Amino acid sequence: MQYIEEGMKLIRYRSFNEELKKQFGARVDRITINAFISCPNIDGTKARGGCTFCQDASFEGLTLRTSETFLRGSGIADQIQQGITYLGNRYPSLKYLAYFQNGTNTYAPIDVLQKNFHEALKFPEVVGLIISTRPDCLSSEIIDLLTELNQTTYLWVELGIPSHLDESNRRVNRAHTVDDFVQSTYKLAERSIRVCAHVILGLIGEDSQVVIEKARFMSAQNIQAIKIHNLVVFKDTALEKIYREERYPLLSLSEYANQCVDFLENLRSDIFIQRLNAHGPKRLTVAPAWSVNKWNTINAIHSVLEERDTWQGKFLDKPVLTIFQNFSDQVFFQNGGCC
Numbered sequence: 001m002q003y004i005e006e007g008m009k010l011i012r013y014r015s016f017n018e019e020l021k022k023q024f025g026a027r028v029d030r031i032t033i034n035a036f037i038s039c040p041n042i043d044g045t046k047a048r049g050g051c052t053f054c055q056d057a058s059f060e061g062l063t064l065r066t067s068e069t070f071l072r073g074s075g076i077a078d079q080i081q082q083g084i085t086y087l088g089n090r091y092p093s094l095k096y097l098a099y100f101q102n103g104t105n106t107y108a109p110i111d112v113l114q115k116n117f118h119e120a121l122k123f124p125e126v127v128g129l130i131i132s133t134r135p136d137c138l139s140s141e142i143i144d145l146l147t148e149l150n151q152t153t154y155l156w157v158e159l160g161i162p163s164h165l166d167e168s169n170r171r172v173n174r175a176h177t178v179d180d181f182v183q184s185t186y187k188l189a190e191r192s193i194r195v196c197a198h199v200i201l202g203l204i205g206e207d208s209q210v211v212i213e214k215a216r217f218m219s220a221q222n223i224q225a226i227k228i229h230n231l232v233v234f235k236d237t238a239l240e241k242i243y244r245e246e247r248y249p250l251l252s253l254s255e256y257a258n259q260c261v262d263f264l265e266n267l268r269s270d271i272f273i274q275r276l277n278a279h280g281p282k283r284l285t286v287a288p289a290w291s292v293n294k295w296n297t298i299n300a301i302h303s304v305l306e307e308r309d310t311w312q313g314k315f316l317d318k319p320v321l322t323i324f325q326n327f328s329d330q331v332f333f334q335n336g337g338c339c
């Protein structure tokens, strides 16, 4: 490394938290929203049953702390208000991003989407939106709506793309192509809309070399942020059945931490890291057991970064990370959108 300030550590990857602090001059947290929008991969439009790993109930944001009955009877505004009350009591100075997390949040009539997003933005504390969706659910009408939103608020579109390999995506019943992802990032880039890609490590048939290729593929795309997600087997999913019948080989914590660092080393250094792991509630997690402990996973990744004295983009470009801060100051979003 070039330099380490006394008492501080070099940040070895580009934290999204730093971006938010720069943008808003304050801590910014998210309020997760369940707009009860379905998915073309579940309702039969593209496929049935959804992605093999998908378990809607695994999202551990505020939506899970509230009873489904309440949520179904509540609108976006109720959920935002509840989030502000809950988080505001803990962190009084918070500003918020409304995170449309569950389901495919561009898969509804345009007037419904318009109403949802504008309802969230009515709150002065809400300074932006994160909209999680599939790459094949971005019609020109939707892109126009996103463009309009992007002109008036701080917008991120989160696109699920478990793998850069169609074959891997087929295995998890993804029901869209890698090209769908590439095309949608072009369309969003044309409108200057920020994109966060959401990838999964530990898919069957994907070893360390494939992980490196995945990072290099992502580095060549029109994306500004990424979520890196370890594969988790949740209860009542197709993946649970496959896992139990075929003993699906899952990564150990050490293997995941090392693959995650392999990925970071081969990722463009300007891409913000929004997340380094996936975890869900213990009661819904089949395997791996280590995944339920978010901070244990993050600490294992930090340890590998230190042990290997390495950093994001090391093998792609010269290091550009110049911000110094304790790892413990980092704030990570807890979960990614289901896509």
Ligand code: SF4
Pocket (backbone or CB within 6 Å): 038, 039, 040, 041, 042, 049, 050, 051, 054, 055, 102, 103, 104, 134, 160, 338, 339
């Ligand atoms: S992960 Fe996303 S794309 Fe896959 S089934 Fe669930 S909602 Fe649909």
